[in-house]
Amino acid sequence: MDTDPALPIPISYISGSYYLFSIDAVTYLRREHHICGVLIGTLPQIPQQNVFLAMPLQLMPEEARLLVDKGVACIVDEVKAHKDGMTSIMEEDRKRYLQDLEAEGLQAMRLQNRRKEQLREEALKNLDAKKAAKASKKAAQKQDNAAGDDFALELFAGGEQAQDAGPQRPTPSETAMAVTPSTSYPPMPSRPTSDQILPSPEVPSSYPLFAHLHTKGYFLSPGLRFGCQYLAYPGDPLRFHSHFLVVSAEWDEEINLMDIIAGGRLGTGVKKGFLVGGAEQTGPGSEDSVRMFSVEWAGM
Amino acid sequence: MTSETSSPSSNPPTTPAEPSALTTLISSAAISPTTPLSAATLQVLHNLQHQHLWTSLQIHRLPLPEAPPSSSDVSYVSSTATTAFVISGVPPNRIYTHPDEQLFMLERGLRDNDIDPERTFVLPTVEGQSWSLRKMAAVFDSLPQVNEGLASLAPEGGSKGEELQSRDEKEAKIAEYLEYRNSARMTNEWGGKRLLLSMVDRNMGGDGTVVYYVVQEGAVKPRQN
Numbered sequence: 001m002d003t004d005p006a007l008p009i010p011i012s013y014i015s016g017s018y019y020l021f022s023i024d025a026v027t028y029l030r031r032e033h034h035i036c037g038v039l040i041g042t043l044p045q046i047p048q049q050n051v052f053l054a055m056p057l058q059l060m061p062e063e064a065r066l067l068v069d070k071g072v073a074c075i076v077d078e079v080k081a082h083k084d085g086m087t088s089i090m091e092e093d094r095k096r097y098l099q100d101l102e103a104e105g106l107q108a109m110r111l112q113n114r115r116k117e118q119l120r121e122e123a124l125k126n127l128d129a130k131k132a133a134k135a136s137k138k139a140a141q142k143q144d145n146a147a148g149d150d151f152a153l154e155l156f157a158g159g160e161q162a163q164d165a166g167p168q169r170p171t172p173s174e175t176a177m178a179v180t181p182s183t184s185y186p187p188m189p190s191r192p193t194s195d196q197i198l199p200s201p202e203v204p205s206s207y208p209l210f211a212h213l214h215t216k217g218y219f220l221s222p223g224l225r226f227g228c229q230y231l232a233y234p235g236d237p238l239r240f241h242s243h244f245l246v247v248s249a250e251w252d253e254e255i256n257l258m259d260i261i262a263g264g265r266l267g268t269g270v271k272k273g274f275l276v277g278g279a280e281q282t283g284p285g286s287e288d289s290v291r292m293f294s295v296e297w298a299g300m
Numbered sequence: 301m302t303s304e305t306s307s308p309s310s311n312p313p314t315t316p317a318e319p320s321a322l323t324t325l326i327s328s329a330a331i332s333p334t335t336p337l338s339a340a341t342l343q344v345l346h347n348l349q350h351q352h353l354w355t356s357l358q359i360h361r362l363p364l365p366e367a368p369p370s371s372s373d374v375s376y377v378s379s380t381a382t383t384a385f386v387i388s389g390v391p392p393n394r395i396y397t398h399p400d401e402q403l404f405m406l407e408r409g410l411r412d413n414d415i416d417p418e419r420t421f422v423l424p425t426v427e428g429q430s431w432s433l434r435k436m437a438a439v440f441d442s443l444p445q446v447n448e449g450l451a452s453l454a455p456e457g458g459s460k461g462e463e464l465q466s467r468d469e470k471e472a473k474i475a476e477y478l479e480y481r482n483s484a485r486m487t488n489e490w491g492g493k494r495l496l497l498s499m500v501d502r503n504m505g506g507d508g509t510v511v512y513y514v515v516q517e518g519a520v521k522p523r524q525n
């Protein structure tokens with residue numbers, strides 16, 4: 001289960017956003033690096049719902065940057081990688097890949113048929129057992145009663161047997177199942193070449209605060225739902241409620257005091273703290289540290 | 301009220317109305333020079349004293365660092381922004397209990413009013429006042445360390461001992477609590493420096509409302525209220 005992906009994990013950069021397509025990478029990053037991202041794959045039949053979302057995973061630029069800075073991931077120009085990959089595939093490779101896919105589909109179909117067969121046999125066995133129990137009960141009754149029912153019973157039994165024989169094993173259709181792989185390698189090269197790697201992602205000025213909270217062990221997710229920049233969870237969001245509504249400001253940025261009051265009031269209303277912070281500019285050239293302040297309603 | 305308003309109407313040469321209690325308070329106060337911020341400070345102090353029944357109220361001046369040279373509006377930053385006022389006083393009840401502290405007290409059967417309220421700092425602000433992280437940090441930096449400054453400012457509690465002499469057990473628990481609180485203050489386990497941010501509304505006619513928010517340094521987990 002714990003299949004760790006090869007590092008650095010390639011993050012696909014597609015038209016301004018950062019995506020992950022490998023489930024191994026997603027689980028690994030969540031488990032080891034507290035990066036959750038947002039699942040954006042929806043059901044093709046019900047594309048409007050957002051309750052059951054699946055791969056791919058979209059990352060905030062801050063998350064992508066953090067992973068690159070840690071050396072865990074690299075940013076890949078997906079369009080270029082795709083084009084390069086497609087041109088590098090030979091005709092034979094393509095054919096072999098298609099054959100592999102078909103073989104995989106056949107295998108899947110066979111497995112499914114075998115499972116169906118097993119279920120059917122089990123069901124039949126149960127039915128036989130039931131019938132035998134019924135018959136023995138009936139036999140006991142028959143000794144008391146007249147033998148008139150005998151014929152009818154046999155007719156019944158025969159009828160049931162005939163029904164059983166009716167849909168007799170449809171020969172497993174040898175059509176292969178359609179397999180849609182979630183990743184584009186093996187046919188494409190799985191590791192990006194150096195000319196497909198992009199520089200570190202551009203991040204908003206809130207990145208120092210983001211990184212600081214992340215190093216403190218918080219899981220951060222986008223904060224739109226609570227009208228803030230990030231939501232900070234003290235552990236995995238599946239297990240914890242968030243602790244803070246996080247808003248970042250620059251060191252000399254004018255803060256409207258009313259925003260602090262509004263944030264504090266909203267945070268208290270949803271049992272969270274309102275956290276405002278940013279990178280401290282102590283002087284030119286000195287290393288920036290992050291200062292932050294938590295705000296709660298005082299109740300008076 | 302009605303008699304006051306009716307008398308000028310019967311007597312045409314009107315006299316100017318008496319200034320409001322707040323204006324009287326502000327103009328008679330000893331803070332000088334009178335600035336918008338000092339007036340707000342007095343208003344908050346008045347509110348704390350008479351609405352929230354705080355005691356031993358004091359006003360402290362905090363020198364704030366100059367605004368950065370990049371700031372374009374020099375005149376705006378000149379005098380008022382370089383001094384901030386902070387009020388300190390003793391509330392009638394505890395204002396803030398950190399969730400871990402609350403758990404610690406619960407485990408020992410201590411109630412909020414078993415522990416004397418502490419001197420708390422209040423930062424008066426006015427709606428629309430210019431504010432930034434730099435200023436907030438400067439205010440926090442100039443507050444005394446929680447474990448040093450507050451002890452010297454704490455009010456002398458003389459009667460506490462007599463009440464509890466019969467209940468040695470409780471006293472021991474309170475002593476245990478106080479001891480742990482001192483160590484928790486060294487490690488910021490129960491939160492670091494904190495103050496109350498108070499804000500006065502001036503734009504909407506000034507109905508006298510003052511709101512109070514607890515501001516703490518660092519990421520302090522929220523209370524379970």
